[in-house]
Amino acid sequence: MPKICLLLKEKRPAWVELFEKEGLEVCCDYRLPEAIDNILSQPPDLLIIEYELSPELVYDLLIALKTTLYLPFLPVLLVLSATEFQLDWERYPVDDFFSPDILPPELLARVHLAFARARRLADNNPLTGLPGNTSILKYIQDKLDKGEEIAIGYVDLDNFKPFNDRYGFARGDEILRALARILTNVVRTYAGDQGFVGHIGGDDFVFVCPLPKAEKIAQEIIDHFDQVVPNFLDEEDLLKGCFISEDRQGRTCRFPLPSVSIAIVPNRQGRYKHYGEISAVAAQIKKYVKQIPGSTYLLDRRKAKN
Amino acid sequence: MEAQKREIKRKLRQLQSLPTLPPVVSRLTKLIGDENTTALQIAEVIEKDQVLTSKVLKMVNSAFYGFPKRISTVSSAIVLLGFNVIRTLVLTASIFEMMQSEDLGLWEHSLGVAAASGILAQHLELKNQEEVATAGLLHDLGKVVIRAEFPHFYKQILRLVEQEKLSFLEAEKQILGMYHGEIGEFLVRRWNLPERLVEPIAFHHEVEKARKYKKETAIIHLADIIIRALGYGNGGDPWVPGLQDKAWRWLGLDRKDLEELLPLLDERLLELRFFTLEIQGLGFA
Numbered sequence: 001m002p003k004i005c006l007l008l009k010e011k012r013p014a015w016v017e018l019f020e021k022e023g024l025e026v027c028c029d030y031r032l033p034e035a036i037d038n039i040l041s042q043p044p045d046l047l048i049i050e051y052e053l054s055p056e057l058v059y060d061l062l063i064a065l066k067t068t069l070y071l072p073f074l075p076v077l078l079v080l081s082a083t084e085f086q087l088d089w090e091r092y093p094v095d096d097f098f099s100p101d102i103l104p105p106e107l108l109a110r111v112h113l114a115f116a117r118a119r120r121l122a123d124n125n126p127l128t129g130l131p132g133n134t135s136i137l138k139y140i141q142d143k144l145d146k147g148e149e150i151a152i153g154y155v156d157l158d159n160f161k162p163f164n165d166r167y168g169f170a171r172g173d174e175i176l177r178a179l180a181r182i183l184t185n186v187v188r189t190y191a192g193d194q195g196f197v198g199h200i201g202g203d204d205f206v207f208v209c210p211l212p213k214a215e216k217i218a219q220e221i222i223d224h225f226d227q228v229v230p231n232f233l234d235e236e237d238l239l240k241g242c243f244i245s246e247d248r249q250g251r252t253c254r255f256p257l258p259s260v261s262i263a264i265v266p267n268r269q270g271r272y273k274h275y276g277e278i279s280a281v282a283a284q285i286k287k288y289v290k291q292i293p294g295s296t297y298l299l300d301r302r303k304a305k306n
Numbered sequence: 307m308e309a310q311k312r313e314i315k316r317k318l319r320q321l322q323s324l325p326t327l328p329p330v331v332s333r334l335t336k337l338i339g340d341e342n343t344t345a346l347q348i349a350e351v352i353e354k355d356q357v358l359t360s361k362v363l364k365m366v367n368s369a370f371y372g373f374p375k376r377i378s379t380v381s382s383a384i385v386l387l388g389f390n391v392i393r394t395l396v397l398t399a400s401i402f403e404m405m406q407s408e409d410l411g412l413w414e415h416s417l418g419v420a421a422a423s424g425i426l427a428q429h430l431e432l433k434n435q436e437e438v439a440t441a442g443l444l445h446d447l448g449k450v451v452i453r454a455e456f457p458h459f460y461k462q463i464l465r466l467v468e469q470e471k472l473s474f475l476e477a478e479k480q481i482l483g484m485y486h487g488e489i490g491e492f493l494v495r496r497w498n499l500p501e502r503l504v505e506p507i508a509f510h511h512e513v514e515k516a517r518k519y520k521k522e523t524a525i526i527h528l529a530d531i532i533i534r535a536l537g538y539g540n541g542g543d544p545w546v547p548g549l550q551d552k553a554w555r556w557l558g559l560d561r562k563d564l565e566e567l568l569p570l571l572d573e574r575l576l577e578l579r580f581f582t583l584e585i586q587g588l589g590f591a
Contacts, residue, residue: 127372177372178386185388189345224385230434231376231500238433 001025002115005044007035007061008079009053018104019111036061043074046114050079050100051087059092066093073123075114125199127173128180136198136206140275143208147270151214153297154263154282155183155221157203158290159255162245166255167234175232175258176203182224183207190217211266218262218297225260226295233257261289262297307483314482317455318492324447325454326357327413328401329588334358338393345384348392353380354581356416356443357450361395362387363440364497374498378437402454408464409453411540414582416443418538421574422529429567430521430557434502438522441506444494445526448486448507449542451493452478467543474542475511487511513553524553532568538575 004019006012006028019026027044029035032053039047043065049058058078065074078097080087095114098107123132131139143150157163157179164172180197183205187195191209195217198206209217230238237243242254263285265278272278281300289298334351337343352358359380366383367374377383384392402409423442427435453460459481466477478485491508505519506526516523527550533539534546 174373174376181371181386181388185385189389228377228382228385231378231382232373235433 002045003027003042004046004048004111005035005039007032007039007047007049007053009050014104015107018108022108022111024111032057040064046075046077046111046118048077048079048111051084052079052081062093073118075118077110077114125201128177128199130180130184130197130199130205132198133200136196136200137275139196139198140208140278144267144270144272144275144278148267149211149269150208150267151211151299152265152267152278152282153207153209153214153218154265154279154286155179155205155207156261156286158259158261158295160203160258162247162253162255163243163258166243166245167232171232175229178228178232179203179205179225179260182221182228186217186220186224190220211268214264214266215297215299218264218299221262222260222295222297229258256293259293259295261286261292261295263289264297264299266300311483314456314484314489315492318451318489319496321451321455321493323361323400324357324450325400325402326355327409327585328405329585330355330358330413331396331399331401332588333585334396334399338396345389345392346381348389348396349380349384352384352392352396353420353440353443354417354578355413356447358396358399359440359443360447360494360497360499361399362392363499363503365391365395367498367500369498375500378434378500378503379440381436408540408542410582410586412446412449412453412542413585414539415533415541416446416539417578417582418533418536418575419443419445419526419529421578422532422571423525425567425570425574426525426529426557427522429563430525430559432521432525437502438506438525441503441522442526442529444490444503445507445510445530446486446490446541447493448488448490449474451489452482452486456482464542472543473545473547475547477543485511511547513550513556520556524556527553528557528559532571536571536575 001023003025004027006015006026008015008028008030011028011030016026016028027038029038036057039061047065049061051058062076065076075096076094078092078094079100080097081100095117096110098110102110123134124130125132140152157175160172163175180199183197187197187207187209190213194210195213196208200206207217233243237257242256244252245255247253263282265272265281265285267278272281285298285300289296292298330351334348337348337351352362362380362383363377365371366377366386371386377386387395420439420443424435424439427438432438452463462481463474463477466472466480467474470477472480475485487508487510491504494504494507502519502522505516506523509515509523510526510530513520513523513527530541531547531549534541
């Protein structure tokens with residue numbers, strides 16, 4: 001149940017009731033020190049805070065939450081009376097504001113919008129706009145908790161480092177953006193709402209889909225990537241079918257053209273309980289996939305030990 | 307004339323979208339309405355229309371997607387944009403309110419040049435055959451622009467062609483002070499299309515100006531001539547432009563190559579006829 005925290009100048013039982021009716025958990029300490037203590041030790045999912053309470057303190061609290069606690073995506077709604085609209089918005093890391101005499105339907109709408117926006121932005125990767133690690137972990141753990149028969153695919157580029165050395169980071173970023181588009185489109189096409197794509201970081205991506213769709217999706221990602229990749233290579237390398245760059249030891253080597261490797265971990269009959277188990281298995285499979293030249297996928301078909 | 311060129315460019319800068327043939331769009335709309343349609347089927351139709359192809363390439367090469375000037379083929383564009391974006395693009399495509407027989411003629415001409423370019427690229431074993439075909443399809447985009455955006459000038463050009471027996475290109479220069487190659491180039495550069503498409507569009511009548519993509523430009527130049535000589539479609543006038551020495555040399559082809567290629571082209575054009583007949587049928591039904 002999402003927790004919403006109210007930090008207001010005066011008691012507003014009507015608001016509390018309103019949110020509780022919506023199925024939200026409400027916390028509202030009216031004594032400031034306790035309130036702040038609570039917020040900082042157990043951050044809520046959304047914070048409504050009144051500016052008039054103490055302009056300086058409100059500011060400090062926001063900075064603490066958003067920067068020190070690494071909660072840049074915690075939605076904060078500021079209650080602001082009409083005389084205070086001249087705030088320095090550059091300085092205030094809030095997401096929305098409304099006046100104290102807001103009508104209940106609008107208040108609810110703003111809260112839901114803030115939740116939706118936070119879910120959308122969460123920890124999205126700045127390069128690709130895809131959800132990042134926090135969302136990935138949350139999504140997968142949630143599916144595991146429900147015991148759903150899903151497959152988790154770990155996607156990465158082969159020889160991405162030498163590619164970056166040869167073509168520069170800008171071109172590397174272009175390829176990552178293209179791969180992100182391909183993943184999103186393919187997973188969307190075959191899994192619809194049942195699919196998920198995340199960007200772990202660098203050239204590491206992950207997708208989640210219903211188990212029966214996994215191999216079809218992996219194969220299509222590979223086909224589409226191989227189809228698009230020539231657009232990002234120079235003619236001479238295309239003709240040679242390889243490029244020259246340096247390996248990790250600084251030796252000049254020939255590298256094959258960029259390809260993708262996909263390691264698929266199936267969660268059959270609720271075999272896994274924690275995200276950590278999945279990523280450990282993925283690491284093992286990846287070792288095998290990486291040894292196969294060109295774009296490939298590998299699905300873990302090993303039986304559970306018990 | 308300089309003032310007129312400036313005025314034309316000013317108008318090109320404001321150009322939002324080019325209209326295409328109503329039957330092509332209605333055929334696509336029908337495809338999209340069918341749940342079982344695949345992206346590949348949609349690509350096949352888009353690839354047959356220069357305006358829709360340029361629209362898709364403009365979108366995928368826009369700054370928002372983060373790889374400007376990279377994508378030169380419809381199939382890659384569809385893979386990267388995804389079905390939903392393509393759907394929206396097609397559903398918002400604008401069409402000619404009044405389709406004229408010249409519109410259909412130019413459309414067929416472009417389709418023919420695309421086919422011939424693809425066959426030449428294949429014969430010369432170029433790596434990027436699909437891209438060369440795309441350049442062939444788009445080579446006369448400038449003419450669509452004149453027809454759609456400057457209908458008054460377009461009529462004057464056609465009149466000059468008919469009365470003075472000038473080539474379309476000469477007539478363009480007299481009326482506009484510039485010709486379709488320059489107009490096409492101006493637009494596709496603004497749209498961030500890859501240089502490998504820009505050069506053939508810009509220089510298929512002046513191959514000596516090509517810098518990085520000489521072979522591609524020469525192929526489009528030759529394909530244009532072959533398709534006109536075969537009388538396939540309508541390039542705006544009944545004359546066949548002369549083959550430029552440089553282009554012929556860059557390609558390194560001889561008579562025997564052409565003898566081998568022409569039957570292949572005939573076959574391909576016959577296949578395309580079925581499609582164009584269907585489109586014509588839809589258009590005049």
